[in-house]
Amino acid sequence: MYQKDFLDQVRAQLTVVEDPAKLREVAFETSSGIPLKNSYTPADLADHDPLRDLGAPGRFPFTRHVQPTGYRGRLWTMRQYAGFATAEESNARYRYLLEQGTTGLSVAFDLPTQIGMDPDHPMALGEVGKVGVSISSIHDMRTLFRDIPLDKVSTSMTINAPASVLLALYLAVADEQGVSWDKVSGTIQNDILKEYMARGTYIFPPRHSLRLITDIFAFCADQVPNWNTISISGYHIREAGCTAAQEIAFTLGDGIAYVQAALDAGLKLEAFAPRLSFFFNAHNQFFEEVAKFRAARRLWARIMKERFKTTDAKSQMLRFHTQTAGSTLTAQQPDNNIVRTTVQAMAAVCGGTQSLHTNSRDEALALPTEQSAMIALRTQQILAHESRVADVVDPFAGSYLIESLTDELEARASALLAKVDELGGMVAAIEKGLPQREIQNAAYAYQKAVEKGTQVVVGVNRFAISGEAAPDLLRVDEALGGTRRSQVAAVRAGRDQAVTTARLAELSAAAKGTENLMPRILAAVKAEATVGEICDALRAVFGEYQEHLVL
Numbered sequence: 001m002y003q004k005d006f007l008d009q010v011r012a013q014l015t016v017v018e019d020p021a022k023l024r025e026v027a028f029e030t031s032s033g034i035p036l037k038n039s040y041t042p043a044d045l046a047d048h049d050p051l052r053d054l055g056a057p058g059r060f061p062f063t064r065h066v067q068p069t070g071y072r073g074r075l076w077t078m079r080q081y082a083g084f085a086t087a088e089e090s091n092a093r094y095r096y097l098l099e100q101g102t103t104g105l106s107v108a109f110d111l112p113t114q115i116g117m118d119p120d121h122p123m124a125l126g127e128v129g130k131v132g133v134s135i136s137s138i139h140d141m142r143t144l145f146r147d148i149p150l151d152k153v154s155t156s157m158t159i160n161a162p163a164s165v166l167l168a169l170y171l172a173v174a175d176e177q178g179v180s181w182d183k184v185s186g187t188i189q190n191d192i193l194k195e196y197m198a199r200g201t202y203i204f205p206p207r208h209s210l211r212l213i214t215d216i217f218a219f220c221a222d223q224v225p226n227w228n229t230i231s232i233s234g235y236h237i238r239e240a241g242c243t244a245a246q247e248i249a250f251t252l253g254d255g256i257a258y259v260q261a262a263l264d265a266g267l268k269l270e271a272f273a274p275r276l277s278f279f280f281n282a283h284n285q286f287f288e289e290v291a292k293f294r295a296a297r298r299l300w301a302r303i304m305k306e307r308f309k310t311t312d313a314k315s316q317m318l319r320f321h322t323q324t325a326g327s328t329l330t331a332q333q334p335d336n337n338i339v340r341t342t343v344q345a346m347a348a349v350c351g352g353t354q355s356l357h358t359n360s361r362d363e364a365l366a367l368p369t370e371q372s373a374m375i376a377l378r379t380q381q382i383l384a385h386e387s388r389v390a391d392v393v394d395p396f397a398g399s400y401l402i403e404s405l406t407d408e409l410e411a412r413a414s415a416l417l418a419k420v421d422e423l424g425g426m427v428a429a430i431e432k433g434l435p436q437r438e439i440q441n442a443a444y445a446y447q448k449a450v451e452k453g454t455q456v457v458v459g460v461n462r463f464a465i466s467g468e469a470a471p472d473l474l475r476v477d478e479a480l481g482g483t484r485r486s487q488v489a490a491v492r493a494g495r496d497q498a499v500t501t502a503r504l505a506e507l508s509a510a511a512k513g514t515e516n517l518m519p520r521i522l523a524a525v526k527a528e529a530t531v532g533e534i535c536d537a538l539r540a541v542f543g544e545y546q547e548h549l550v551l
Contacts, residue, residue: 106158204542503524
């Protein structure tokens with residue numbers, strides 16, 4: 001890119017000799033351990049080739065954006081993740097958010113739903129409706145989307161182990177609304193591998209989970225063409241404590257595993273790859289985060305082109321949703337979280353996200369109130385319409401710092417992916433504990449830095465205040481569990497039990513074979529089988545995954 005003699009002159013002129021005694025007592029490095037220089041020059045990009053490494057927006061290797069015009073044609077989708085208590089209460093929150101200008105819904109499910117248990121399961125006691133909406137049957141799903149036309153709204157559902165069941169419920173409601181499936185758009189997270197390494201809401205062993213995922217790929221490619229069949233998630237990996245480089249590596253490693261599983265199942269690459277989507281965290285270190293999104297886009301494009309030999313541009317694109325970092329929010333001085341979220345959201349937009357959720361100020365304490373959810377949404381709207389950061393594609397392109405960080409993050413992520421490959425792929429790496437150890441070590445190092453005070457958390461280990469007034473919080477009624485148990489009992493009493501039993505038996509029989517399970521699951525939900533009953537039918541065949549402790 002530059003002549004050697006020019007770079008030598010730059011180095012000679014711009015070298016700064018730092019006196020350690022005059023520097024702040026801070027580790028000048030990124031979360032990934034990349035040392036940060038005093039300033040950056042062309043000498044830091046000696047091996048950087050703009051044509052090879054950047055290209056034009058909307059073209060391979062997609063470093064700059066997946067669309068040639070970025071946000072000039074269309075702003076990112078503003079999704080506000082929401083769901084709590086009952087379907088009725090969550091439906092009211094969704095309609096409120098839509099009235100305030102949200103352009104896409106994002107459904108949070110409670111823990112029993114996430115692990116395929118009905119509200120009357122003994123393990124659900126005390127957890128019903130607490131961290132998301134409780135959904136058990138088609139009656140609940142119908143209520144959840146009452147007066148919300150599914151051909152007009154894009155819906156994202158954060159659901160993994162029972163993703164096939166919740167997708168089937170959604171499609172069944174679309175049928176009831178008279179909406180054809182080719183008009184339905186949205187995303188299911190459907191990323192089970194990150195559950196084994198970082199989050200824990202798994203049900204079935206990996207091999208059976210991958211079968212359900214590839215069944216969804218095939219079913220939607222044929223019948224629900226505008227549905228994103230998976231959101232390969234680095235978000236929860238980062239929430240568990242990993243670095244930016246690890247987030248890239250383990251997210252794309254999961255993506256490689258899903259692509260290979262689909263190919264092994266006989267699917268054509270171009271039939272499912274264009275509908276793959278990703279989900280990243282937007283963390284605090286602004287410049288590293290901008291570079292992270294760019295590095296992830298470029299690395300995925302190269303993986304799809306070089307490893308999987310696709311020349312299809314849509315199959316090479318890394319399209320992603322971003323959520324600001326919940327793990328950075330503090331219970332102390334919660335209004336500070338508005339500022340944190342704004343910085344993180346700005347990084348996501350400057351990094352080229354296709355969709356964004358901004359966390360609310362009170363989420364370290366409870367589910368967000370309507371007021372705090374509105375402030376979070378207004379944060380996105382101010383960025384979109386007042387800051388003008390959306391007017392130029394990839395505004396940091398060419399920055400010596402950003403390009404240097406982008407290159408280094410890609411290199412570090414590639415090195416981690418090579419370790420995964422050496423172990424036999426991501427499933428084998430998870431079984432051997434590689435990503436779990438990496439995440440645990442990074443989380444431990446960060447916590448030690450917070451405790452020592454070398455990592456400042458404003459309002460916690462520095463600038464704390466005493467006697468804070470407690471904010472108004474949203475509280476889920478403790479009586480909800482009993483209400484939901486009664487509702488499930490009423491569904492079971494009112495349905496044609498012979499039909500339900502027959503559909504569940506057909507699903508179990510199909511699970512023992514090789515046929516695509518989505519039509520069987522869809523038939524079961526239409527026969528009013530519950531989420532727990534469907535998952536139990538599969539548990540009886542597949543078994544349950546037992547966690548391997550990593551020391």
